[in-house]
Structure formats: structure tokens, C-alpha cells
Amino acid sequence: EVQLxxxxxxxxxxxGSLRLSCAASGFTFGGDWMHWVRQAPGKGLxxxxxxxxxxxxxxxxxxxxxxxxxxxxxxxxxxYLQMSSLTxxxxxxxxxxxxxxxxxxxxxxxxxxxxxxxxxx
Amino acid sequence: DIVMTQxxxxxxxxLGERATINCKSSQSVLYSSNNKDYLAWYxxxxxxxxxLLIYWASTRESGVPDRFSGSGSGTHFTLTISSLQAEDVxxxxxxQYVSAPQTFGQGTRVxx
Numbered sequence: 001e002v003q004l005x006x007x008x009x010x011x012x013x014x015x016g017s018l019r020l021s022c023a024a025s026g027f028t029f030g031g032d033w034m035h036w037v038r039q040a041p042g043k044g045l046x047x048x049x050x051x052x053x054x055x056x057x058x059x060x061x062x063x064x065x066x067x068x069x070x071x072x073x074x075x076x077x078x079x080y081l082q083m084s085s086l087t088x089x090x091x092x093x094x095x096x097x098x099x100x101x102x103x104x105x106x107x108x109x110x111x112x113x114x115x116x117x118x119x120x121x
Numbered sequence: 122d123i124v125m126t127q128x129x130x131x132x133x134x135x136l137g138e139r140a141t142i143n144c145k146s147s148q149s150v151l152y153s154s155n156n157k158d159y160l161a162w163y164x165x166x167x168x169x170x171x172x173l174l175i176y177w178a179s180t181r182e183s184g185v186p187d188r189f190s191g192s193g194s195g196t197h198f199t200l201t202i203s204s205l206q207a208e209d210v211x212x213x214x215x216x217q218y219v220s221a222p223q224t225f226g227q228g229t230r231v232x233x
Binding site: 044045046047050059061062095100103104105106107108109111112113114 | 159161163165169170171172173176182214216218219220221222223224225226227228
């Protein structure tokens with residue numbers, strides 16, 4: 001059974017940093033593009049970042065470029081999102097999601113449960 | 122960025138009746154080299170992550186009931202629930218993946 005489990009969220013002050021993790025199981029993690037998608041309270045879904053299967057190619061939404069870094073450790077079956085210079089606008093539930101193998105842009109067939117991040121003083 | 126616009130924002134449908142949700146893209150999501158529409162639909166129930174329903178605009182994901190169907194091409198798409206069930210109460214999102222950044226519609230809330 002495919003499972004994705006996010007961790008590392010919580011309350012952080014404006015300007016602060018946080019690292020999210022997404023532990024994957026039930027599939028060959030090293031074979032798939034992985035993505036982060038976020039959802040602000042009561043709002044819609046917004047794609048944040050993606051990384052290819054071996055971690056050599058990354059892409060970011062403009063609103064996080066230079067502040068967030070996506071990475072992965074295939075030996076640990078874990079995806080990461082390092083977030084810095086956080087603002088209140090980054091407050092959201094963050095989901096990790098699996099893309100279709102071989103496609104940099106695709107639908108997401110599996111999602112984690114999501115982890116809330118709150119940026120507030 | 123491609124802007125995805127759904128209509129209506131919400132709708133109330135009686136049990137057993139048809140629900141229709143529309144999604145319009147600001148640019149075509151049809152990829153000419155393979156003649157596929159790069160459009161997906163998701164269902165999100167309260168407090169849960171999104172669940173994939175449809176991809177390639179009309180291909181139902183494994184395990185999704187056949188009362189869910191997708192249609193359309195180019196810039197106009199429709200998700201139809203042929204006979205609404207109580208468990209279908211949710212917010213539905215369309216997503217384009219023809220070009221980065223992938224973008225979603227604002228969502229349509231379906232109620233009984």
C-alpha cells in the first residue's frame with residue numbers, strides 16, 4: 001500500500017525557517033517525481049515545487065523561489081521541503097504528492113494527509 | 122501561468138440527481154503531439170487530502186465509481202456525477218498539467 005506521511009510542521013514566527021519531511025512507503029520512491037502542494041485555510045490547492053526521481057532537477061513556484069528548497073533522500077525514502085523567510089502568506093496545509101512516473105508535470109495519484117504550517121508572531 | 126476557472130462555485134443537488142461541474146482554462150491544455158488533454162479532476166472531502174478521480178480529461182482512475190465521468194477538450198471541460206450519492210459531498214478541483222506551474226481551479230463545493 002502506497003503511503004506518504006508528512007511531518008515537521010507547526011508554528012513558526014515570521015522570518016523563521018522550517019523543514020518538512022515526507023516519508024514514503026509501498027512503492028519504489030526513487031522512481032517517481034515528487035511534489036509539494038499547499039492549501040491555505042479555506043482556500044484552493046496551489047502547487048509549490050517538484051523534484052525529479054534522482055534529485056537532480058527541481059522547479060519552484062515563483063512565490064517560493066529563493067526561499068524554499070526541495071530535496072530527497074532516496075536511501076531513506078524521504079522527501080523534504082526546507083522553508084525559510086516565512087511570511088503569514090505561507091500559512092497553509094502542505095501536502096506531498098506523487099506524480100506520474102516519467103512526467104515532470106502530471107496528475108497526482110497519491111497524497112499525504114498534509115501537515116499544517118502556521119506563520120505567526 | 123494558465124488560469125483555471127471553475128463554475129459554479131457551489132451547487133446543491135438532490136440524491137440520485139446529476140451534478141455537473143465546469144472547468145475552463147485560459148489556454149488550451151491539449152498537447153498536439155499526442156492529442157491528449159492534460160487535465161485532471163480531484164475530490165476533496167472535509168479534512169482529507171485530495172483524491173484523484175480523472176486524468177487525461179476523461180480517464181477514470183482505478184477504483185473510482187463509474188458515476189464519475191470527465192469530458193471536454195482544449196479549454197472547456199466538465200466533470201459529471203451521474204447520480205449523486207451522499208458520500209459525494211465534497212469540493213472538486215480541476216488541474217492542468219500541460220505546462221509548469223501546474224495550476225488548479227478554485228474548487229466547486231457539491232452539497233445535497
